[in-house]
Amino acid sequence: MSVEITTGPPEVRVPASTEATDTVATAEAVLSKRTGAAVRLADAEDLGGSDRSVVLRVRIAESPFEMQRTVVVKHYGECPPEARSDPFAHEAASCQLTTALPPEARVSPELIAHDVNERLLVLEDLGRGSTLADVLFGEDPRAAERALLAWARALGRLHSSTAGCSADFDALMRRLGAKSWTDPVADDIVASVGELPELLSQILGVDTPPELVERLTTASEQLGSSRYQAFSPSDICPENSLVTGSSGVRFLDFEWGCVRDVAMDAAYLQYPFPSSWCSYALPDNLAQSMLATWRSEIAEVWPELDSDEVLLPRLFNAQLLWVWVSTWWFLPRTGETDRPIDLHQPSPRRSTALVDRWRHLRSDAQDAELTDVAEFADTVIDALVDRFGAGALHLQPYPAFRTE
Numbered sequence: 497m498s499v500e501i502t503t504g505p506p507e508v509r510v511p512a513s514t515e516a517t518d519t520v521a522t523a524e525a526v527l528s529k530r531t532g533a534a535v536r537l538a539d540a541e542d543l544g545g546s547d548r549s550v551v552l553r554v555r556i557a558e559s560p561f562e563m564q565r566t567v568v569v570k571h572y573g574e575c576p577p578e579a580r581s582d583p584f585a586h587e588a589a590s591c592q593l594t595t596a597l598p599p600e601a602r603v604s605p606e607l608i609a610h611d612v613n614e615r616l617l618v619l620e621d622l623g624r625g626s627t628l629a630d631v632l633f634g635e636d637p638r639a640a641e642r643a644l645l646a647w648a649r650a651l652g653r654l655h656s657s658t659a660g661c662s663a664d665f666d667a668l669m670r671r672l673g674a675k676s677w678t679d680p681v682a683d684d685i686v687a688s689v690g691e692l693p694e695l696l697s698q699i700l701g702v703d704t705p706p707e708l709v710e711r712l713t714t715a716s717e718q719l720g721s722s723r724y725q726a727f728s729p730s731d732i733c734p735e736n737s738l739v740t741g742s743s744g745v746r747f748l749d750f751e752w753g754c755v756r757d758v759a760m761d762a763a764y765l766q767y768p769f770p771s772s773w774c775s776y777a778l779p780d781n782l783a784q785s786m787l788a789t790w791r792s793e794i795a796e797v798w799p800e801l802d803s804d805e806v807l808l809p810r811l812f813n814a815q816l817l818w819v820w821v822s823t824w825w826f827l828p829r830t831g832e833t834d835r836p837i838d839l840h841q842p843s844p845r846r847s848t849a850l851v852d853r854w855r856h857l858r859s860d861a862q863d864a865e866l867t868d869v870a871e872f873a874d875t876v877i878d879a880l881v882d883r884f885g886a887g888a889l890h891l892q893p894y895p896a897f898r899t900e
Contacts, residue, residue, distance in 0.1 A: 517539055518888055519550045522614050524900040530618075532608040533560040536567075548572060548583055548751070553621060564621055567608060572615040580683060584615045585674035586730075586736050587713030591617060592668050593661060593727060594654075601657040603650040604729075612672055624745055627810035629734035632776075632894040640896035641782060641794055642740050648786040650745040651732065652793025658727035659797045662755045665727065677752040678701040681730060681771065682719040685817050688824035689716060695827055699874055701880035712820060715813035722757050724798060724810070729753050732764060749839045750893065759807075763814040765790055767856055770818035775849055776894040812864055819853045823876075826850055844891055847884035851877055852891040 520537050525533040534560035543551040550571045556563050572584040591607035606620040626634075631643045635735045693704035727735065730752035738746045761836045765786040769775045791802055826846040858873035881888050892898065 497794070507760055511707060513550075513825075515571075516542065516552060519552055519569055520614070521572060522611075522616050523554065523569040523618055526609050526611045526614060526616055526883060527559075527618060529611075530557065531561055534770055535559045535563075541860075543568065564608075566622050567607065567623045567715075569617045570617045572621065574615070575785065581680050581752075582672075582674050584617075585669055585672040586680070586753045587750040588612070588617060588672055588729070589668035589674070590729070590782060591619065592751035593658065593665055593753075594750075596656050601653060603654050603745065604750070622748075625741075626734050626739045627735050627736040628739055628745065629774075631739055632896050634736055634896050636767060637897050640894065641779075643745065643790050644782065644786055645743045646739065647737055648789040648794055650737075651761060651764075652790040654729075654747070655726040656794045656797045658725050659794075660719070660725070661694070661727055662725055665755045678703075679719065679728070679730065679756045679760075680752045681760075681821070682756070683823045684824070685719060686716060689713060690820040691822045692820060692827075696825065696876070696879075699827055700876065702875055702879045705868065705872065707868055712888050713817065715816050718757050718810065718813050718817070719758065720876070724758050724801065725755050727753065728756050728758075728760050728761050730756075731771060732761060733769045741795075742746075756813070757796075757810070758801075759810040759814040760817075762787065762790055762807075762811055763818050766811065767853055767858075768817055770822050770853070777852060777891045777897075779893065779897050802889075808864070812860055815857060815860060816869070819857045823850055823875065845884070845888070847888040851880050851888045854880070 520540050524535055524537050527537075530706040534558065535555040538557035538623070541553040542735050543553055550569075552569045552571075553566055554569055555566050570587070572587075575584065588607075588610050591604065591610070594602060595607040596746055602740055604623055607617065608620060608756040609618040610616065612756040631640050634640065689709065693709065696702040696704055729747045730749050731749060732747060736747060736749040738748055740746055763770060764784050768778050768783075795802045826848065826849065854873045855879050858877065860865075861873060863867035
């Protein structure tokens with residue numbers, strides 16, 4: 497039974513490609529094999545996949561068993577041999593892991609069927625509705641605040657219900673024949689620790705002190721095994737978070753799902769969506785409310801994380817790593833312009849988003865009495881403003897929070 501969603505349907509896109517036709521036929525075969533009887537699908541609707549996959553909503557036109565009226569089908573192409581990890585394997589293992597959770601703890605679509613050889617998933621249809629991005633780009637600040645707090649609560653619930661699941665997730669990935677089951681972002685973070693100092697020198701004329709590189713190297717140890725690991729969708733950006741009417745926020749798209757230190761996700765509550773190509777500012781104090789909401793959900797599993805002395809140093813390390821790797825991602829290379837982060841959205845310029853993140857890092861470093869980090873952040877901010885102009889100092893809030 498589909499979850500009731502808070503808003504009306506978006507524009508329906510009818511797929512016309514042979515890929516969509518093949519996906520429907522493959523899904524019928526997978527479901528028929530799963531149920532032991534013929535299942536027929538109809539009325540395919542394109543949900544907007546990517547170069548990696550076709551994603552459709554389809555109606556169950558014929559089935560001998562009671563099923564949802566509609567389901568979502570995700571069909572992956574072959575994984576290139578040079579790829580670091582297989583998004584199908586990450587998503588299939590992630591959905592198996594989260595589907596095994598009690599219904600009251602589940603904050604993701606239920607996995608109905610999958611086929612490793614066909615590289616296809618059949619998922620619960622969570623319905624038509626607003627993503628968190630839709631709400632943040634809307635006009636209702638109260639609705640946006642409620643959605644963000646619900647997002648933080650769902651994240652904490654996911655962490656608490658999957659604490660210590662590393663062995664289970666690894667086993668699922670091995671069963672799928674995956675060549676990697678680590679955090680796909682971790683490779684970029686490690687690379688950025690080694691490569692960003694040279695880019696900062698070349699592009700901004702900023703020299704990175706050896707002490708800061710040493711601090712980053714120490715912080716990156718948090719990417720390895722720890723007692724505070726849980727499942728993470730990895731890419732928990734607004735467009736991958738569905739706001740439902742009865743079940744709070746549900747997470748979508750587990751192509752990079754993994755098990756990692758929960759502080760790497762909690763940093764999203766302080767530095768809005770650091771892996772997103774389209775991020776704006778949040779109102780003062782809302783980040784603290786989101787963090788408190790998340791902590792209230794994980795306190796029973798990790799009561800020590802309710803202590804600032806334990807959590808805040810780990811959270812600062814995660815924030816430092818996210819600022820560092822996002823600077824490595826966003827900083828225009830030689831010959832590039834300071835274009836908006838995402839050309840398909842009314843996004844801030846990359847320099848503006850980076851200045852905001854470094855300003856937050858400077859403030860947090862000052863609060864933690866980490867003078868070396870605060871001074872370096874100040875140097876980077878000045879260099880970004882010198883290079884890209886004073887406009888880089890003004891990151892607009894998400895449209896829902898703009899008062900003018």
